[in-house]
Amino acid sequence: MTNAMELYQMLPKTNCKKCGKTSCMAFAVSLMSRELTPEDCPPLKEESKYRESYEKICELFKPSEGATETGLIVHEDLCFGCGNCVVACPPNVANDPYGVGSGKAPTNVNRLVLTVEDGVVKAQNLGECRRFGKNKILCYGCIVTCPVEAIEFV
Amino acid sequence: MEKNYYVCTGCGLLCDDIEVESEKNIINKVYTACRVGVAHMKNAKGETNFLVDNKPVDEATAVREAASILKNAKNPLIFGLGTSTDETQKLAIELAKKTNATLDDTSSFCLGPLVEALLQDKLKTCTLEDVRNKADVIIFWGADPSDSHPRHLSKHSYFPRGSEKQKGWEEERTAIAIDVRKSHTAKICGNYFFQIPPGGDTEFIDALIAALSGKLPKTSYKYPPKKILELANILKGAKFGVIFAGLGLIYSLEDLEPVFRLMKVLNEKANFHLVPMVGHYNMRGFNENLFAETGYVNRVKFEDGIVKHGPEYSVVESLKAKTVDAALIIGSDPLSSLPRSVSKNLLEIPVISIDPCETLTSKHAKIYINTAVSGVEAGGSATRMDGTKVSFKPVVETVHPSDEAILKKIMEAV
Numbered sequence: 001m002t003n004a005m006e007l008y009q010m011l012p013k014t015n016c017k018k019c020g021k022t023s024c025m026a027f028a029v030s031l032m033s034r035e036l037t038p039e040d041c042p043p044l045k046e047e048s049k050y051r052e053s054y055e056k057i058c059e060l061f062k063p064s065e066g067a068t069e070t071g072l073i074v075h076e077d078l079c080f081g082c083g084n085c086v087v088a089c090p091p092n093v094a095n096d097p098y099g100v101g102s103g104k105a106p107t108n109v110n111r112l113v114l115t116v117e118d119g120v121v122k123a124q125n126l127g128e129c130r131r132f133g134k135n136k137i138l139c140y141g142c143i144v145t146c147p148v149e150a151i152e153f154v
Numbered sequence: 155m156e157k158n159y160y161v162c163t164g165c166g167l168l169c170d171d172i173e174v175e176s177e178k179n180i181i182n183k184v185y186t187a188c189r190v191g192v193a194h195m196k197n198a199k200g201e202t203n204f205l206v207d208n209k210p211v212d213e214a215t216a217v218r219e220a221a222s223i224l225k226n227a228k229n230p231l232i233f234g235l236g237t238s239t240d241e242t243q244k245l246a247i248e249l250a251k252k253t254n255a256t257l258d259d260t261s262s263f264c265l266g267p268l269v270e271a272l273l274q275d276k277l278k279t280c281t282l283e284d285v286r287n288k289a290d291v292i293i294f295w296g297a298d299p300s301d302s303h304p305r306h307l308s309k310h311s312y313f314p315r316g317s318e319k320q321k322g323w324e325e326e327r328t329a330i331a332i333d334v335r336k337s338h339t340a341k342i343c344g345n346y347f348f349q350i351p352p353g354g355d356t357e358f359i360d361a362l363i364a365a366l367s368g369k370l371p372k373t374s375y376k377y378p379p380k381k382i383l384e385l386a387n388i389l390k391g392a393k394f395g396v397i398f399a400g401l402g403l404i405y406s407l408e409d410l411e412p413v414f415r416l417m418k419v420l421n422e423k424a425n426f427h428l429v430p431m432v433g434h435y436n437m438r439g440f441n442e443n444l445f446a447e448t449g450y451v452n453r454v455k456f457e458d459g460i461v462k463h464g465p466e467y468s469v470v471e472s473l474k475a476k477t478v479d480a481a482l483i484i485g486s487d488p489l490s491s492l493p494r495s496v497s498k499n500l501l502e503i504p505v506i507s508i509d510p511c512e513t514l515t516s517k518h519a520k521i522y523i524n525t526a527v528s529g530v531e532a533g534g535s536a537t538r539m540d541g542t543k544v545s546f547k548p549v550v551e552t553v554h555p556s557d558e559a560i561l562k563k564i565m566e567a568v
Contacts, residue, residue: 013326078303080189081187081192084308084313088323095320102314103305103308103313103314104314106186114183115185116187119184119187119189
C-alpha cells in the first residue's frame, strides 16, 4: 500500500477546500485512513487534466473495496475453516474464554469478531477488533495463525 | 440456554461442538465445523438404493442375495468399517465368526501397528483434553493436521487455552513439525520445521537420540547438527510433550522399534506422550473392538471358533494371493485406494458393497446397499484418535437404513 505523501503528489495541490478539509495534504491523510474516498475531491473527479491521477488513485484503493471497516478481507476460496484465527484472536479470547478461547464452540456469538460458518470464517462485530477505533493497534493474531493466508488486511 | 451440539464424524477428531440449522431434514447451516465436516454433514442424498448386478431390487432381495454369497463362500473377506459405529463393528466381528471370514480394516496398511502398541501399553499416551490443558511441546511427525484434521490445532493441540496453559500459544506452547515437505502445519510451526528427506526418519530418530544423550548427531543426508541439538534442547525442557505420529512416520519405518527407542529416551529426559493421527473417524474403534474380542487389532481369520492372525490375512495379501472368494466391503473403497495390481483381483470375486456413497467399488459390486451416513443420519458411538469414547445422535432423519441394521439382517439370513 502507498503512503499519504505519494497520494498527495497525485492530488491537485490547490488547497481549494472543496472536500471539506483544510488542505490537499489533509485530504491525502483522510484518504489513507479511509475516512474519505477519491470521489470526495471534486476537481480531481471532474477536471480532465487530473483524469490520469484520479484513475491511478482509484486503482490503488480497488483492493480494499468490499473490505470491512478494519480493512479485513477473508478469501473464502482459500479458507477451510480450521478455526485457528477464531481461537487465537485476542478479543475473541477475552470475550469468550471458555468457548472459543478454549477451542470449543462459541458461547457468546454477539461479541466475537471471527466465527466459522459453513466451513468458512466470517468477520463480524468489528467494533471489538483490536485494529478498530481510537486505540487501534496493528494486531496480527489472525494473519500469522492462518496456514493458507486466507485473511488479509488492506 | 442449553445449546444442542452434534458430533461431526468427518475425521478422527470427532468434534463434539457442532451446531446445525436444519429444516425438513435438510441441513442448511453448519457452525464451528471445518470445511471437511461441512461437506460431510451436507452430503445430502436422494432415494435409497438396493442394487443387484446394477439393477434396483427391494431390501429383502438384496439382503438375501448378500447372505447367500457369504454362505456359499469358503473364505469371505470382510473389510472396511473405519467409518462405521462401534455397534456395527461388533456385529461385523460376529458375522466374520459365523461365516469363517477373513477380517481386516484399513489400519493394516495405515496406523494399525501404532494403535496395537498403545493398546498393549508399550507407549505412553494421553487424551486430547490433556494436550489442551497441559501440553507445552507438540510435535507433528509425518502428519499435516491442517489438511487432514483441520481443527486439530485450534481445538486441541496448539492455539486453545487450557486449565494449565492460560497464556496462550505464543508464550506457553512450542509446535514442531518434522516432515518431508513444508506442509500447511509446518508453515504454522515457522522456525521449528525440520525438513528431512523421504525415508530419513529412522536416521533422524537416531540422530535425535544421540543429541538427547549429549553426543554429536550425524545423518547420512548431512542434516545440520546444530539444528538437531537445538531441537533436542527444546524436547529436554518439555514438561508435557506430545508426539502426533502420522502416516509419514509409519510408512518410513521398517518397524516401530525406533519409535520405542525414542520414546524411552524422551521419557528419561522429559515427559512425552504419543497420539496416532487416525484418519477415519472410527478406525481406532475397530482396532479396540477386535483387540477386546481376539487380542489382535486387525488381519485375522476366523475358522470354526479359532482365531488366526498374521500378515497373510491382511486385505492386501489375501487379495494378492487370491485366498478369498467373496468380499463384504463396508464403508470403504478399495478399488480406488489400493494399487490396481492388488485391487483388480476384487473384480474376479462377488463383492457386496455397503456404503453411504457411490464409489468405484460399489459400481463394480454385485450387490450395493446404500446406507445412512453414520453420525449424520444414524447414531451410535465411536472412538476418537486418542481412545476417548464419543457417542452421537443423528442430525437428520432418513429413509436409508443404517449399516448396523443391514448387517443385523444379513446376520439373521446367513
